[in-house]
Amino acid sequence: MSTKKWVYLFDELDQAMQYVNDEWDGLRGLFGGKGANLADMQRIGVPVPPGFTVTTEACNGYLAGGGVFPDGMWDQELQALMAIEKKTGKTFGDADHPLLVSCRSGAKFSMPGMMDTVLNIGLNDETAKGMIRHTKDPRFVYDAYRRLIQMFGSVVMNIPDEAFESAIEQMKREVGAASDADLTGAQWQYLTARFKTIFRSHTQVDFPQDPVEQLKMATEAVFKSWNGKRAVDYRNAAGIAHDLGTAVNIVTMVFGNMGDDCATGVAMTRNGATGAPKLEGDYLINAQGEDVVAGIRMTKDIDQLADDMPEAYAELQQIAKVLEKHYRDMQDIEFTIEKGKLWMLQTRDGKRTAQAAVRIAVDMAEEGLITHEEAVTRVSPSQIDFFLHPQFDTQAIAEARSQGMVLARGLNVSPGAAVGKVVFDADLAESWAKEQGRKVLMVRPETKPDDVHGMLAAKGILTSRGGRTSHAALVARQFGKPAIVGVSALQIDLNKRRMSVGDRVIQEGDWLSLDGNTGEIFIGQLTTMVPDIKDPWLIKLLAWADEIRTLGVWANVDYPVDAQRAREYGAEGIGLCRSEHMFFESERLPYIQKMIMAQLPFDRREALNTLLPFQREDFAGLFRVMDGLPVIIRLIDPPLHEFLPDLVQLINELADLKMRVKHAPTLAEIDSLLQQIQRKETIRKQAEHLHEQNPMLGLRGVRLGIQIPELTTMQVRAVFEAACEVTREGVKVLPKVMIPLTSHANELKVQREVLENEARKVMAEQGIEIEYKFGTMIELPRAALTADRIAEHAQFFSFGTNDLTQTTYGISRDDAEAGFLIGYLNRGILPENPFATLDRDGVGELMRIAIKKGRTTRKDMECGICGEHGGDPDSIAICHELGLTYVSCSPFRVPIARLAAAHAALKSKKAK
Numbered sequence: 001m002s003t004k005k006w007v008y009l010f011d012e013l014d015q016a017m018q019y020v021n022d023e024w025d026g027l028r029g030l031f032g033g034k035g036a037n038l039a040d041m042q043r044i045g046v047p048v049p050p051g052f053t054v055t056t057e058a059c060n061g062y063l064a065g066g067g068v069f070p071d072g073m074w075d076q077e078l079q080a081l082m083a084i085e086k087k088t089g090k091t092f093g094d095a096d097h098p099l100l101v102s103c104r105s106g107a108k109f110s111m112p113g114m115m116d117t118v119l120n121i122g123l124n125d126e127t128a129k130g131m132i133r134h135t136k137d138p139r140f141v142y143d144a145y146r147r148l149i150q151m152f153g154s155v156v157m158n159i160p161d162e163a164f165e166s167a168i169e170q171m172k173r174e175v176g177a178a179s180d181a182d183l184t185g186a187q188w189q190y191l192t193a194r195f196k197t198i199f200r201s202h203t204q205v206d207f208p209q210d211p212v213e214q215l216k217m218a219t220e221a222v223f224k225s226w227n228g229k230r231a232v233d234y235r236n237a238a239g240i241a242h243d244l245g246t247a248v249n250i251v252t253m254v255f256g257n258m259g260d261d262c263a264t265g266v267a268m269t270r271n272g273a274t275g276a277p278k279l280e281g282d283y284l285i286n287a288q289g290e291d292v293v294a295g296i297r298m299t300k301d302i303d304q305l306a307d308d309m310p311e312a313y314a315e316l317q318q319i320a321k322v323l324e325k326h327y328r329d330m331q332d333i334e335f336t337i338e339k340g341k342l343w344m345l346q347t348r349d350g351k352r353t354a355q356a357a358v359r360i361a362v363d364m365a366e367e368g369l370i371t372h373e374e375a376v377t378r379v380s381p382s383q384i385d386f387f388l389h390p391q392f393d394t395q396a397i398a399e400a401r402s403q404g405m406v407l408a409r410g411l412n413v414s415p416g417a418a419v420g421k422v423v424f425d426a427d428l429a430e431s432w433a434k435e436q437g438r439k440v441l442m443v444r445p446e447t448k449p450d451d452v453h454g455m456l457a458a459k460g461i462l463t464s465r466g467g468r469t470s471h472a473a474l475v476a477r478q479f480g481k482p483a484i485v486g487v488s489a490l491q492i493d494l495n496k497r498r499m500s501v502g503d504r505v506i507q508e509g510d511w512l513s514l515d516g517n518t519g520e521i522f523i524g525q526l527t528t529m530v531p532d533i534k535d536p537w538l539i540k541l542l543a544w545a546d547e548i549r550t551l552g553v554w555a556n557v558d559y560p561v562d563a564q565r566a567r568e569y570g571a572e573g574i575g576l577c578r579s580e581h582m583f584f585e586s587e588r589l590p591y592i593q594k595m596i597m598a599q600l601p602f603d604r605r606e607a608l609n610t611l612l613p614f615q616r617e618d619f620a621g622l623f624r625v626m627d628g629l630p631v632i633i634r635l636i637d638p639p640l641h642e643f644l645p646d647l648v649q650l651i652n653e654l655a656d657l658k659m660r661v662k663h664a665p666t667l668a669e670i671d672s673l674l675q676q677i678q679r680k681e682t683i684r685k686q687a688e689h690l691h692e693q694n695p696m697l698g699l700r701g702v703r704l705g706i707q708i709p710e711l712t713t714m715q716v717r718a719v720f721e722a723a724c725e726v727t728r729e730g731v732k733v734l735p736k737v738m739i740p741l742t743s744h745a746n747e748l749k750v751q752r753e754v755l756e757n758e759a760r761k762v763m764a765e766q767g768i769e770i771e772y773k774f775g776t777m778i779e780l781p782r783a784a785l786t787a788d789r790i791a792e793h794a795q796f797f798s799f800g801t802n803d804l805t806q807t808t809y810g811i812s813r814d815d816a817e818a819g820f821l822i823g824y825l826n827r828g829i830l831p832e833n834p835f836a837t838l839d840r841d842g843v844g845e846l847m848r849i850a851i852k853k854g855r856t857t858r859k860d861m862e863c864g865i866c867g868e869h870g871g872d873p874d875s876i877a878i879c880h881e882l883g884l885t886y887v888s889c890s891p892f893r894v895p896i897a898r899l900a901a902a903h904a905a906l907k908s909k910k911a912k
């Protein structure tokens with residue numbers, strides 16, 4: 001019986017592809033992302049040091065078996081090692097020509113820094129001597145050896161890294177060295193010995209001298225790290241499954257620390273913050289691996305490599321192009337230059353900000369690397385959301401600058417505005433933010449994977465060290481947090497819990513404002529504002545989305561300024577104007593109250609006549625802005641008591657007035673108080689009269705219009721007078737009158753007759769014909785189920801999915817969301833909040849019936865949605881499937897809806 005293949009050399013890619021049925025995704029699952037790409041790079045001729053991958057299946061076998069290598073795995077690993085020995089002409093553990101390797105983890109999805117790498121495996125006292133004989137460079141060899149003990153100690157044996165680092169610090173202090181690079185061979189040799197002692201004192205065993213033992217223990221450590229706390233936390237935050245396992249990659253060491261013709265670095269093939277098509281990255285001369293990302297030494301900008309090592313730089317640029325073309329995406333690469341020779345150690349799709357995602361997608365489409373459709377799918381609706389997030393008010397920035405409130409500047413690695421209280425550790429950041437609801441900024445000299453939970457809880461991230469590709473920068477970008485790193489002027493004193501720039505001191509808990517766009521740190525709280533979407537790449541991407549989508553995108557607005565914004569954001573109409581919102585303004589409220597108080601139709605009409613000009617101007621304003629586009633005006637919907645003062649408050653005020661009558665000194669005063677009492681009493685009586693046990697299901701919507709036809713008639717008159725007025729100005733107006741909360745076709749019949757008569761009357765008076773429609777909201781189950789009848793009286797439907805969800809579930813939203821709904825969601829009784837994402841099976845089914853029945857009566861029945869769901873990407877996908885004409889949402893969600901509608905169209909195209 002042949003045993004399973006657990007180990008694949010990089011050049012056995014074909015065999016592995018066969019095993020996973022030629023699915024690239026399957027290969028990533030088997031090899032992990034790092035291993036799959038290493039083998040793949042080797043295949044396309046990119047220089048990769050020889051190596052092999054132990055599969056994720058082996059890891060899962062090891063973990064399932066309680067920590068025993070699966071059958072045959074270890075033998076295969078040793079055989080693969082022999083194959084590398086052959087290729088490199090070096091031998092593992094050989095005193096003359098020792099082969100050194102790195103042991104690297106790599107899961108299916110990239111988890112930056114989550115699991116640890118051990119470099120220089122194969123070094124021991126003997127092989128170190130051999131290497132010195134060959135390289136004549138004891139400094140290099142002992143630097144490499146001490147790193148092995150250090151990494152092996154911390155990763156495999158859990159010795160705190162500080163134990164080693166403080167020994168280095170001490171040495172540097174004693175000899176007066178500024179950086180690690182200044183230490184001599186003898187000093188590293190001394191430190192190597194010191195590290196062995198540290199190793200022994202923490203573990204009670206000696207550092208293993210047997211290279212095979214080193215390799216075995218390192219392999220096991222990588223397997224085990226899959227279930228380490230950091231990795232588990234990260235997977236929870238990023239939504240990655242826990243059963244994938246990690247692969248182990250064993251790679252021949254190449255050395256960036258053999259002198260000044262050596263270097264190591266990391267780079268993005270395009271700028272990860274802005275998307276600009278130019279290499280972005282950091283490197284260090286004469287250094288090894290982790291030094292760059294650890295932020296221990298000040299790194300150099302990749303641009304400088306062009307001067308330092310022109311040939312290697314040119315090759316790096318060339319390889320960047322090859323990789324982008326091959327993977328058709330921006331790549332995040334790790335490389336090492338050994339004696340002028342460039343080696344690639346990793347490539348993966350690069351993390352990027354929302355801005356960069358948009359720009360890269362658009363640029364790549366224009367460069368012909370991907371199609372317009374792919375560009376559109378590469379940006380997620382939530383990334384569009386980011387463009388609409390607050391930025392600092394330019395005025396506020398100018399003022400803060402002129403008042404000298406700029407504390408310092410750093411690298412602007414992740415854009416956006418963040419305001420919060422300074423916090424110096426992750427646990428505190430999390431507890432202040434989560435338990436106390438405070439806004440916090442996470443401030444550290446540098447961040448580590450252990451800090452991720454604090455970074456997630458923070459509004460923004462600030463570090464004094466680190467470069468553009470530091471841990472802080474990568475994590476911030478991934479989670480869309482504004483971040484500034486490498487603020488060298490910043491002195492952070494973690495013990496005293498304060499930081500300073502010069503003589504300015506900031507205590508933990510003080511407010512700061514971070515501008516991730518410019519890299520400026522301001523003292524205090526700057527005001528923020530919502531930006532306009534002027535980004536040229538975003539405009540282009542959304543235009544492509546518009547070509548793809550079939551669903552219309554309209555907006556819910558009540559006022560002309562919002563309509564203006566909606567138009568700028570690409571809305572193709574107004575799907576909902578809540579006409580009653582205008583009644584609440586202070587100069588109007590008294591009239592609507594007067595109307596409500598009126599006992600006689602005559603008084604009522606008088607009060608309404610005063611409101612008419614206001615409403616007319618409201619509508620005229622909207623029509624002017626929406627020139628040429630449809631505007632749906634919904635007639636008054638809420639119950640009347642909402643316009644009266646609160647009943648309890650009235651009763652209290654009355655009691656108070658009555659007290660004052662008793663103590664009033666003069667007759668005149670008594671008289672005035674009595675008058676006030678009388679007025680309030682009538683209001684109270686009316687409020688009591690209008691009081692309902694359950695106003696949500698009471699006298700509102702079309703019922704109100706039937707009860708008080710003067711009210712809705714006035715509104716319709718205002719609509720049509722306004723329409724005539726703006727038509728005369730040369731504006732193209734397409735008004736649509738929407739009657740809310742219909743449950744029975746007869747309600748609509750009765751109300752529409754009255755209203756349409758009024759509309760005709762206005763048009764006759766004005767001598768102008770307006771193109772108009774009357775329609776209704778579908779927000780009650782009965783309306784949905786009898787939509788064919790309703791369609792006889794309605795020229796369009798609009799789904800009010802908030803009320804429809806409430807009445808379908810029989811729950812009131814406010815009560816539910818403040819109460820049991822959270823419990824339902826936590827316990828999984830409901831998979832999602834039905835008020836946030838459309839309930840496909842219930843509410844969605846009612847919609848499907850309504851659309852079908854409505855369209856049997858009226859073939860081209862226009863059906864839209866104006867509930868909040870209209871701006872939710874998942875709900876938009878359902879709306880697309882249901883064949884709605886448009887979704888209507890808040891102006892701020894319009895760009896998101898445009899993209900989500902395109903995604904929905906592409907998805908259903910693919911399904912077909």
Ligand code: ADP
Nearest residue numbers: 102104113117251252253254289290334345346
């Ligand atoms: P991570 O997943 O944390 O990025 P890696 O496995 O990529 O860990 O290793 C971290 C760094 O170690 C690499 O960026 C590279 O600089 C260095 N490294 C890993 N393997 C080798 C090798 N064979 N030769 C030289 N450097 C290596």
Ligand code: MG
Nearest residue numbers: 113334345346
């Ligand atoms: Mg790496």
Ligand code: MG
Nearest residue numbers: 740779800803
């Ligand atoms: Mg409603």
